[in-house]
Amino acid sequence: MSGQRAPTKVVFDLGGVLIDWDPRRIFQQYFATRGVMEEFMTQVFWRVHHECHDTNAPFAETIAPHKQAYPEYAAAFDAMAQHWQQALIGPIPETVAVLNDLAARGVTLYALTNWPAQTWPPTHPNPDDYGFLAHFKDIVVSGQVQLRKPDDAIYALAMQQFGLAPGEAVFIDDLAVNADAATRAGMVGHQFLSAAHLRSRLVGLGLL
Incomplete structure (x- = not known):
């Protein structure tokens, strides 16, 4: 220096x-196995998260086009919009x-x-x-x-x-x-x- x-x-x-957090806490009930959930996390979630993250628009609005693109993940996207705070574990x-x-x-x-x-x-x-x-x-x-x-x-x-x-x-x-x-x-x-x-x-x- x-x-x-x-x-x-x-x-x-x-x-x-x-603050400790893990977005997987939101999605566990929407996937049959952890492997399937990890595939969603790697291939879809992080990209969608970044695209929806830094905007003042409601999550439901920013997530809508992704639900159309990935209808098989519609329930998980709804959970992301409605329950994001559940990803927080705490300080x-x-x-x-x-x-x-x-x-x-x-x-x-x-x-x-x-x-x-x-x-x-x-x-x-x-x-x-x-x-x-x-x-x-x-x-x-x-x-x-x-x-x-x-x-x-x-x-x-x-x-x-x-x-x-x-x-x-x-x-x-x-x-x-x-x-x-x-x-x-x-x-x-x-x-x-x-x-x-x-x-x-x-x-x-x-x-x-």
């Missing part, structure tokens, strides 16, 4: 870092503890998440579990801004909205492609592997 300022702020991804306590420790030290915190506008903020399984979101000074939600990681535009928007200078913030994401994109945008990208690994990195940076 020679020639760069030491980071003093932290930007968190949410899903897979602070990841070990990472929330890291967040709480950062907040206790007065570190300025932000979040940048790929999350549907239609289901923001998270409420399942217990809305009271998400009080830690109050630690964030600001949150950019992909569905609200109609951009998504790892596109360069959402990082530029977040840095401008958060008022971040290059090198001023660490960005934490469970996907390497998203962390790498943050590094290109001027943040210090860190791939989240575990809370313990993250804590060690933040200690090394002088943030904890």
Whole structure:
């Protein structure tokens, strides 16, 4: 990091870092075997999810053309539209503890998440579990801004909205492609592997 300022702020991804989730929880009852469900997930769901994800339109509206294209999956698509929150398992306590420790030290915190506008903020399984979101000074939600990681535009928007200078913030994401994109945008990208690994990195940076 020679020639760069030491980071003093932290930007968190949410899903897979602070909030555990698995969309398979929505679909289990609609497929005869796990293998069939995995085929749906791989070949259909993730593409449809990304296409429907980052828009303000109701899920039922964005999913309609996919139901026509894949009528055999119509019930699963309806479940996706009606029960998306069921994919949420809840906060990841070990990472929330890291967040709480950062907040206790007065570190300025932000979040940048790929999350549907239609289901923001998270409420399942217990809305009271998400009080830690109050630690964030600001949150950019992909569905609200109609951009998504790892596109360069959402990082530029977040840095401008958060008022971040290059090198001023660490960005934490469970996907390497998203962390790498943050590094290109001027943040210090860190791939989240575990809370313990993250804590060690933040200690090394002088943030904890």
